[in-house]
Amino acid sequence: MRTTFGTILVLLGCLLAAPAVAAYALVGEVTDQQRYLDAVEPLADDPDIHASVAGQINAALADKVPASAQPLVDQSVNSFVRSDEFRQLWITVNREVHPEVLAMLRGEEGGSLSVQGDAIVLDLGDVATLLRQRMTEAGAPFAEQIPRINASVELISRPAVRQLVPAFDLLEKLSVVLPIVALGLLIGGVAVAGGRGRVLVVGGVGLVVMMLLLVLFQFLARSQVTARSPKPELAGVFYDALTSQVMTIAWVVCGVGGIAILVGGFVAAAQSRRAAAAPPPPRRRASFSR
Structure with a gap:
């Protein structure tokens, strides 16, 4: 029962991981003027610019x-x-x-x-x-x-920006809460689970899948922005600059998910060996009364 409950918590944390990464990285980079300038400054050396x-x-x-x-x-x-x-x-x-x-x-x-x-x-x-x-x-x-x-x-x-306005408005409101909740669910799920190895594997796979979906979403969103912009080549490099931290963190989290899969596999194997080596519980003798 503990393992099932822990797995549910971890899966919920994985579902929130993608919007949490996007909220933390994108909102911070766009709303903070200095981070925004640090992101777009290298574009001064871009050949398209x-x-x-x-x-x-x-x-x-x-x-x-x-x-x-x-x-x-x-x-x-x-x-x-x-x-x-x-x-x-x-x-x-x-x-x-x-x-x-x-x-x-x-x-x-x-x-x-x-x-x-x-x-x-x-x-x-x-x-x-x-x-x-x-x-x-x-x-x-x-x-x-x-x-x-x-x-x-x-x-x-x-028009291209308006497609992303509702998502950005929501991410900005949840940019602090989402990462905390997602991390809390992941850690809490592993902590309460009985079979932590299996839960770690599930969490690792979930993180990898969600980060790959986030990367795919970034690619599709970039296509929409460039297709609707007056200068597609400039909009593309501008979009890449503003979302670079999202992609970096997504790949880092993806790597963390891969490590969780490996660690979870070793832990699950160790738990299985211990269970197999443990002596069977003593059998109770039946007592007969005359």
Whole structure:
């Protein structure tokens, strides 16, 4: 009876493990601004980001500089998007847009320059100032003629985010409770069970299965986000950055599940050997009265 009850508790803990991991990792990484910036900062070195930003800037400057100077402008822009100045601009822009990302995930409506139409937009208008400064330092004769440009990068569409809003809202509310409850059920189930080896095996298998399902869900959600976003390649790398910790923790928990299976197998085998080696209980002699 104890083993059955422990198994039920462990299975309930396994069912809660996937949403607990998602709640703990995703909510923390998205709602905390510094963790958000740490996640998206490496995107400043992503080739897709470079290509998109450079393309937007070159298109904005195409009719504002002499045709003979366009190759030099293209070279300067490509150099700029790989520079430390662009990295700092990327961090600044993402710090400004972070409240809008959070508002979209929470389903909050509100006017903002960072949300245009149905997409979160990173405004790169300050690129022209930095680019003009770099080209002036390089001695380009037409550098001072470069005007302010309206360059932006569209990342995540509102329809794609709205698909995840109910889930995110629920995960945010349960981000502290779910991990505690799931861990408590897993530990409590193993503690109360009589056959702990078998319960450990069940719990390990359950954790592995649930983490694999979480990885599959992440893959499907990424497909939905990119398919509905104006820039699928950018939305993809942005999504990967924000969910990287979810995937990391999922694989760690999956490894823990594998270890639990091995340990449970050894414990169950040891329990079986002890039960087989134990002497049989003494038989009671029947007494007869005359």
